[in-house]
Amino acid sequence: MNENNESKIRVRFAPSPTGGLHLGGVRTVLYNYLFAKKYNGSFILRIEDTDQSRFVAGAEEYIYNCLKWCGIEPDESPEKPGSYGPYRQSERKEMYRKYADQLIQNGQAYYAFDTTEDLEKMRSENKTDDNPSPQYDSRIRMKMQNSLVLTNEVVQQYLQEGKPYVVRIKMPENEIISFNDMIHHEVSFESNLVDDKVLLKADGMPTYHLAVVVDDYLMKISHAFRGEEWLSSAPVHILLWKYLFGLENMPQWAHLPLILGPNGKLSKRDGAKFGFPVYAMNWTDPRSEEFTEGFKEKGFLPEAFINLLAMLGWNGGTEQELFSMEELIAQFSIERVHKSGAKFDYEKAKWFNHEWIKKSSTEALYPLVKNLFETKNVDTKNEDYFKTVIGLVKERCTLISDFYEQSVYFFEAPQTLDVEAVKPKWNENKQSFFEILCTQLTELKAWDVIEIENCFKNLATEKTIKPGELQLPMRIMLVGGKFGPAVFEIAHLIGKEETLNRIQSALTKINN
RNA sequence: GCCGCGUUGGUCAAGAGGUUAAGACGCCUCCCUUUCACGGAGGAAUCACGGGUUCGAGUCCCGUACGUGGUACCA
Structure with missing residues (x-):
């Protein structure tokens, strides 16, 4: 990182509350958090809920719970507002429009009145084998219904009539857009190949592209870490920074490598298919009632979960593999984050948990194991006895749930004998x-x-x-x-x- | 298709021109324990491919292949 210590380090994790928090998400939070704590900065949680159609009840609350379980407390969040609120994008709706207007005035963005049908038509008409997904770009924007094509009178009339419109960025022609990523270093794109992304939606909400830039600016974010899936849209963000706030104020970007499943990007389906958790905690979609198991309930210790996630994409360069949060904060460095994606290995994950169970004191394990036995309706006699048992069997338990079969016989005669x-x-x-x-x-x-x-x-x-x-x-x-x-x-x-x-x-x- | 990013054992990875190419997980063998684990000692297994550059390349350059992400009024 730069040795520019003038401004305070401020990082953010900005999830959209649409469902379970998976491995990759938690790791993004973790790296943000480690970086912030290492440099005495602030870690901000911002809720990116600009897509009203994807609102999921309870999802935001769930995110707080996951972070709490992981031992990651944001310095600022919707629950704990700092001086840059509100921390939910839906509540910041009014703040974005003026930036969109500014872009339009400067000719860097334009109104587009195309309906969904218009867009579909454009895509199907321009679709060829060589170009299966035509973009709304410099080549076709002059054939659409937008303020670049329509006369000023018509545009004003549409606006007054309340005709639905979006605001699109006008990608410049023949420019090379490049930036320096903390992980990938120099990355560049040709502006001609990037489409005119929607900035402001018809419902007045910003898209991620506008919101992330405006909010990172307003919240004085110094370093922006996000998954590599965002790398492709980085040129839009870079341009927006250039147009709106100046490149010199732009946070340093770090695009984190993806966490992969057995075949490709890790999905919750992989978990069901291969028998391992993907989400931090249990999650049931309120609409579909689909249930997805979490690491917590599977029997993982938060320390182990954090540890294994930290090692998926980062390595201290020593032989040390077991790290507490404090050790991670002390040793983490963004320079040592890998460029390539890491395949998640459940066997190794369990090894981390096993190690952490062995490392944990009986005292720390006690409430967790007690809870386990309570759900199984086993009378665990007195506390001292129980603790002795825990100390005796903990080295043979990989998951907290293993404590059951490894120690029920201390409380009840075995049901079946081999x-x-x-x-x-x-x-x-x-x-x-x-x-x-x-x-x-x-x-x-x-x-x-x-x-x-x-x-x-x-x-x-x-x-x-x-x-x-x-x-x-x-x-x-x-x-x-x-x-x-x-x-x-x-x-x-x-x-x-x-x-x-x-x-x-x-x-x-x-x-x- | 196009664009971006990537590629060291099965997996996580060290490595920043000269190494017998670390270590960990998993697997196998043995020791300890007449249980299971823990612990200990070994073993099999790797630089995607092809060209350069260089006295010398896993390390630098180019190409190919493969993987992965994007290509939405989703984030």
Whole structure:
């Protein structure tokens, strides 16, 4: 970045509230946020709701919730206005028109009265194999119904009659429009190949193109990060900056590489198809009722989610892969953001979560796991006991939801036992071992790990069976399957009575 | 079609003219643990292709291929 420290760093994330917030969106927020925090700047959340037809109830609220979950608090937002409000574009509607008027007056934009039908007709008439999508550009604009073609009288008359119109930018001819992107560096376009984009819609709302420029100016945005899908429309924005506010005031652009799915741009359909979340949090479209799973509900820790997103397109240049938000803020640099898109790998994502679960304290995990067990209606006994269990099993949990199967047996006797794992090698001697074990354990004075283990091993020696051969059956009896921490540890925790009950009930099952 | 952007193992990636081309995920083998994990030791696997420039190219240039985005009164 430039060492121009004169003006304050101000960045923004500007989503349109039309549905779930996906991976790429969160990563854009993240990079914005990291950049702002690194340079002591401000991070602004602006809601780009200029398309009334795409309004979705609850979508804005949902965005706030996602950011909150991620641990990203905007410095300014519709909920927390700063001095550049309002922060919703729909509420700024009146601010855009004068800029559109200014452009028209300067001959840099014009009124266009073409109806949807006119446009369709133009497109179908000009459509050829070589040009499947004809643009409203310098070649055809003189054949349309606009203030470039119509006489001034007619234009005034239309305006007075209230005939619907849009304002289009008039792309200059034979110009090279170039700018310096923080990630892609020099990028250039030929003006002849860019169409006359609509700036102001018939309903008086600005399109993204006008709104983003005007708002970034008015909100004193210093650096503008957005997805690479915007790179193609950058020339329109550059021109608008030049016309309206001066290139010297334009924010520095950074077009972030896309996050790709298994085949192409990541979509919510990929998630359903390949079994991984795409949105930060659960989202149900209020109209279609279509449900899309979120990382949060899938069992991801926000720290892990942030970490894995940060690494998708950025790398500190060291071998470090696990970063907390603070570490990211300290080490993030836009220069190290990649140019190319990154394919999302769910396996790696789960690895990050696993690492973060291991890193997290029992204290931090407790409320999450407690909540999980509550939804499963399991009585988790007392808090200390629960926490001991969490500490014991956390290294074998990849997702928070794994805590259920990895530790239910500490609270309830297993519903099913993997008897097939013991039956083949079962015999009289082992049967007798466990029967005697029960009586010996009953008489055990102190119920601690060492005592239980000694009792178990001594008896095994007496019976001339290798303790190892008996530990697996014991485990199945207590846990139900071939997993979990040390058996004697489990026996100790669940208590004498429960241990004896489980052994006895398992014995009858094995003999059936 | 046209325009933009991109291309190091299956995936994420280090690399900024001279390296045995890091590391991580995943996979495989072994050790630890007579469970599952954790941990440890190994292994297979890569510079899209073709031309230049250079004593020397993954690194620079050109072309091709492929991928990806845009081509809306959506953002």
